[in-house]
Amino acid sequence: NEDFSETNENKKRKGICAWKQGGEVEEHDMSKPFVLDNTLLENCERLETGPSDNSYMSEESLSDAESGRENFIDEGGNFWNTLCLLRCCSRKRLIPICVAIADITSGFASGMSIRFFPIFFLDDMSLDPVIVQLIYMLSPLGMALLSKVSLLLSRRIGRCQATVLFKLIGAFCFLLMILSYKSHCHTALVCSLFIIRTSFMNSTQSLTKSVLMDNVPSDERGRWSALEAVNKMSWSGSAAIGGWLIGEEGIMFNFYITVAIQLMATIPLMFLFRVVP
Incomplete structure (x- = not known):
């Protein structure tokens, strides 16, 4: 979390989702269209940013059925991302x-x-x-x-x-x-x-x-x-x-x-x- 230039609270307020992928921190503005690809779904890990007030679709992280990694989603994401929150349903x-x-x-x-x-x-x-x-x-x-x-x-x-x-x-x-x-x-x-x-x-x-x-x-x-x-x-x-x-x-x-x-x-x-x- 030290890699962020903004505080976690500001990021949550702006609806920014942070991911760690391949050792590098990547951020995405969830107010913009968000497309999940194979790499993101299979290799990414959610960085813990703490709870927020209605910022996310769910506070509970759901385990990926195949790899055990966590899929994380903002309420502003597209409908496909919402479907990915169905329990035990990874993209595959x-x-x-x-x-x-x-x-x-x-x-x-x-x-x-x-x-x-x-x-x-x-x-x-x-x-x-x-x-x-x-x-x-x-x-x-x-x-x-x-x-x-x-x-x-x-x-x-x-x-x-x-x-x-x-x-x-x-x-x-x-x-x-x-x-x-x-x-x-x-x-x-x-x-x-x-x-x-x-x-x-x-x-x-x-x-x-x-x-x-x-x-x-x-x-x-x-x-x-x-x-x-x-x-x-x-x-x-x-x-x-x-x-x-x-x-x-x-x-x-x-x-x-x-x-x-x-x-x-x-x-x-x-x-x-x-x-x-």
Whole structure:
């Protein structure tokens, strides 16, 4: 503390957070945007500056789950920093948790509707079974094409940004599909919107998986990969909920709920925009 030119009390009043990193004292004005990087999160130590009056988010220092070092945060920090105060959640833990929540939520929403699309095409739209199978043949082709596009886009704007963008486009196309059907638009338009919707919603799995694998220890990757099995298993449970909603309110209501949950599934990924390349 002798290295400071100002007293600790003045620093607390100004909202200055002091860190010791690599043997050198570094200071940051917490009224300005504060971005945590790997070095700061994994190697820094908080210099004790004593208690303050509402200067910090918490007076209790929280141990980092992996390295035992302390993460320290001012109330004026950005929202990502606030999330880092969650107990036992270091940066390397919080990133895969957010990705897992997004994937499970999105998978749950998809399971509510995916098993009922054939019924919708056959009963509500009176399509020929051959046309229905043609739709399901074109959807994987669109997914393969957009997977390449999403990979190229992620190199420019980031993996989480590209994933959220594609998910939003997919949800928007789903909503347009519902509205076009209710407006008695041409069958070809409804089917085309379904193919576009399916292609966008399912073309970013490689991006989220790469984010997940990059931020978990190598000896834990098998456990996190098991989330894919959890997603597939949750489809049965969410399909039962979807069937119940259809029985109570109709298939269109179930589709609306699916769109809403798919939009909610993008929120955890938005928290990672500034920390995941």
